[in-house]
Amino acid sequence: MTVTFQIWRGNASGGKFESYAIEIAEGMVVLDAVHQIQAEQANDLAVRWNCKAGKCGSCSAEVNGIPKLMCMTRLSDLPLHKPVLLQPMKAFPLIRDLVTDVSWNFSVKKKIKKFKPRPPDAKDGTWRMFQQDIDRVQEFHKCIECFLCQDVCHVLREHQLHDAFIGPRFLVHVAALEMHPLDMEDRLEEVKKAGGIGYCNITKCCTTVCPEDITITDNAIIPLKERVADRFYDPVKKFFRFLFANH
Amino acid sequence: MATFDQYDYDVLVIGAGGAGLRVAIEAAAHGVSVGLICKSLLGKAHTVMAEGGIAAALSNVDERDNWKVHFADTMRGGQYLNDWHMAELHAKEAPDRVRELEAWGALFDRTKDGRILQRNFGGHKYPRLAHVGDRTGLEMIRTLQDYSIHQGIEVHMECTIISLLKNGEQVAGAFGYEREKGRFKLFGAKAIVIATGGIGRAYKITSNSWEYTGDGHSLAYHAGAELMDMEFVQFHPTGMVWPPSVRGILVTEGVRGEGGILLNREHKRFMFDEIPELYRHQTADNEEEGWKYTQGDRSAKRPPELLTRDHVARCIVREIKEGRGSPHNGVFLDISWIKTKIPNAAEYIRKKLPSMYHQFKKLADIDITKEAMEVGPTTHYMMGGIRVNAETQMSTVPGLFAAGEAAAGLHGANRLGGNSLSDLLVFGKRAGEFAAKFARENKQAGIDHQAVEVIANKAVEPFERTDGDNPFQVQYDLQEIMQDLVGIVRKEEELLKAISALEKLQERSRKVRVIGNREYNNGWHTALDLQHLLTVSEAITRAAIARKESRGAHFREDYPEKDEQTGNCNLLLVKGPDGQMQVKRASLREMRADLKQIIDEMK
DSSP states (O other): OEEEEEEEEEETTEEEEEEEEEEOOTTOBHHHHHHHHHHHTOTTOOOOOSOSSSSSOOOEEEETTEEEEGGGOBGGGSOTTSOEEEEOOSSSOEEETTEEOOHHHHHHHHHSOOOOBOOOOSTTSSOOOOHHHHHHHHHHHTOOOOOHHHHHOHHHHTTOOTTTOOHHHHHHHHHHHHTOTTBOOOOHHHHHTTSOGGGOOOOOHHHHHOTTOOOIIIIIIHHHHHHHHHHHSOHHHHHHHHHHHTO | OOOOEEEEEEEEEEOOSHHHHHHHHHHHHTTOOEEEEOSSSTTOSGGGGOOSOEEOOOOSSOTTOOHHHHHHHHHHHTTTOSOHHHHHHHHHHHHHHHHHHHHTTOOOOBOTTSSBOEEOOTTOSSOOEEOSTTOHHHHHHHHHHHHHTTTTOEEEOSEEEEEEEEETTEEEEEEEEETTTOOEEEEEEEEEEEOOOOOGGGSSSBSOOTTOSOHHHHHHHHTTOOEEOTTOEEEEEEEEOSSGGGTTOBOOTHHHHTTOEEEOTTOOOGGGGOOOGGGGGGBOSSHHHHHHHHTTOTTSOBOGGGSOHHHHHHHHHHHHHTTOOOTTSSEEEEOGGGGGTSTTHHHHHHHHSHHHHHHHHHHHOOOTTTSOEEEEEEEEEESOEEOOOTTTOBOSSTTEEEOGGGBOSSSTTOOOTTHHHHHHHHHHHHHHHHHHHHHHHSOOOOOOHHHHHHHHHHHHHHHHOSSOOOHHHHHHHHHHHHHHHSSSEEOHHHHHHHHHHHHHHHHHHTTOOOOSOSTTOHHHHHHHHHHHHHHHHHHHHHHHHHOOSOBTTBEETTBOSOOTTTOSEEEEEEEOTTSOEEEEEEEOOOOOHHHHHHHHHTO
C-alpha cells in the first residue's frame, strides 16, 4: 500500500510541508516511515530518535496535529487514505525539520532544589521504605522526558509563558521529590512562585498525551496545588480554590 | 588556519549513559573540571533500555548470597576469560554503588521488610538483581542525571567526537561536531574517559539504539589503545521478531526470571533438552522444580530458561534451524501460563513487567497476560572493548581511560544479565577517580592544530562530492554482512568472506555523498559514523577468525568444542605500524590463590 506523508521541512527562518510517498509494510510505526523516507528520498531530513521502543522519549513530534512519540504510533491506527501530517513540536523553537530545541527543559530542571534525604535510620546505614509508600512516586519516575506534556500545555504552547511556568513535566518532577519518603527539602514556595503552579487550570491535556500513562494532573499537580493552598492561603480562600479546582 | 570553538577541561568524558554520568560525577567530586559529551540529549542514552536490574550481592532476599558467590558466578558465566581482578572488585563494590543510588533518590522495588528487592536472573545463583519493575535502566540514568546536574559538570548535548588528539604518547584532547548547526568543537583535556557504550548498530537485528556505532572502541583503537575480546558479541536470546519493524527490540530476561518459559512450535519446553556440564548440578530436574525456584523456593534449582544467554540463544537458533520455530522465525516465550499456578496472574504480570506488557500490546497487538510472545536472538552487548587496568581503568595509552560497555575485561566470553549496570557503576566510579588523579598529576599536552585541520577537512568531504554512495545504504550493507557472516554461528569461510566484503565497504565509505548543509543533517552523521562501524566490524571479524574454538558467545561451527590448548587466552587487536589491524594473543594472568579457592569451593 502506498501512503503519502506531508513532512515539515525547514528551519527557524522558514519552511514548508513536503510530500513523500512510500510503500508501507505490516506493523510499521511512524518513525519507520520517516526513516524510510530519510534513507531513500531525503538523506538530510532531520529527526531525533534513539531507542525506538518508547523508552527514551526522543522522537516526539506532532502526528496529524497530535503530540506523539513517532516510535509508538502505528500506521495502522491512522487514517491512511489521506496524507499523514508530520510536524515538529510547537511549544519549542524549531531547529530543523522535525527537530526542536528542547534545552529550556533542561535549564528548568537545574533550578529545582535537588533531592535531600534524611539521615539513614536503619542499623545497617540504609533506610527502610515500604512498597505502598513509594508506589505513587514510582509512577512519576516512569517519565521518559519526551516533553509531549509540555508541548500540549496551552500555558506554554499558546501563551509561551516559559519564563513564568515550569510546565507539567517539572510539576511531576517536583511532586516526585516532595512525595519521596526520604526527602526533607521544601519546594512549595518555589513551585508557587518560580514554578507558577497557579497557571495550570487542570484541563488535563498533559495527562491525555502522556505516553507512559502517568496521571499527571490527578496524582501530581492537584496534590501539589493542595499543598500550596494549605500553606499559603487562608481556609476560606482555600475552600474556593478547592471548588474551582474540581469543576 | 581555521579556528574552532575550544573548551578545556581536566577530565573530558565521552559518552553520557550510566557509565559516563558516573565517571563525571566522581571526577567532579575530586575537584577537577569536567566536560561531558552526549551524543544525544542528556538522559536519552542507551542505559534507558536496560530493563531487568542491577546485579549486586546485597543479600536482601537470600542471605546465602555474598560477593564471593557473585564473583564465582561472573567468572563461570564468562568461561574464565574474565579479568579476575575486575570481577573481584565488581562483586565487592557493587552493593555500595546500589545503595549510593538510593541515597541519590532512586526508588527500587521493596522487600516486605522495606529493603531493596532482588530478583532472579540467568547465571546468578541467588536472587540478586535490584530492580524497578522492568525499567531499572531508566531509574538509574535519571537518578545519575538529576544528581549530576548539580555538580558543576559542563554538558555538551548532541555532540559527536570524530577523533582523539594526542601529543606523543599522551592524550591531548578530542575533536568533534555539534549536531544543531554542524559546527566543529575542539576539546583540550588532561585525561579522557571513553564511556560510549557498544557496537550493536553493526548488525541488522539489534536491541541497540542508533548511537551504538562503536565510536569509543574505534577512537581508542586509532589512538593506539589495545582492544580485547572483540569476538565476544552477546546475542540476547529474546528480542521481538514480529512485526518486522520491531524486530530486535529487547524482551527482558526478567520475563523468564518471573516464571516465563520457552516453547517451540510443538509446544515443547525445549530448554530441558540440553544442559551444559558447567551448570548441570545447578539446574532444575523438572518443570515443577523450575517453577518453585522462580517463586523463591530455596531448596529448588533454577529452570533451564535461566541458563546463560549464550546457551539460551544457541538453543533457540537450533529449534528454528531444525524447523521447530514459531511462524515468524522465532520461538514462543510464555508468561501467561502462570495463571494456572497463581491467582490474579494478569495483574501480577502487569505489575512486574509493565513495559513488556505495554510494548507488546502497543507494537504487536499481543496481550502477554493471555498469549505467548514470539522471540528470537538480537544483538545486544559487546563483552570486548578497550583493554584497561583493573583498578584504574586506564588503557594502554597514558591519560586515556574507559568504563562501561566500551571497556573490556569484566565479562570474559559472556556477560551475565544485570552485570552491565553494576559494571558501569563500579568502574565508572573508579575511572572518574583515577582520571581526576591523572589530570591533577599531569599537564595539558599541546594540541597540534594542523592535525585538527586535516581531520576537519576530511569530515566535510562528503558534501563536496557530486556523486557517490548514499551513507544509509552503505550502513545497511554493512549490517547485512555482519548479520549474515559474523553472527551467532560462525565459520572460517564466511568470516573470510566478511573481511573482503568489509574492505570493499571501506572503499565505498570513502566515497559517500551527503546532500544538504551541515545543520542537523542525519545523512552526514551517518557518513561520519561509518568509519567507527567499519573499524569495530573488522575487529570483531578478525578476532572471530583467530579464535578457533567455541566458548561463551563465540560459536564456531567448524570448531564446535572448547579448546583448552589454544583457547585460554585473550585476543588483542592493535593498529600496526603499517596501519593494518593486528591480532595478538595474551595469556591469562595466573589467578590469585584465594580467588581460585573461591571458584573451587563454588564448583
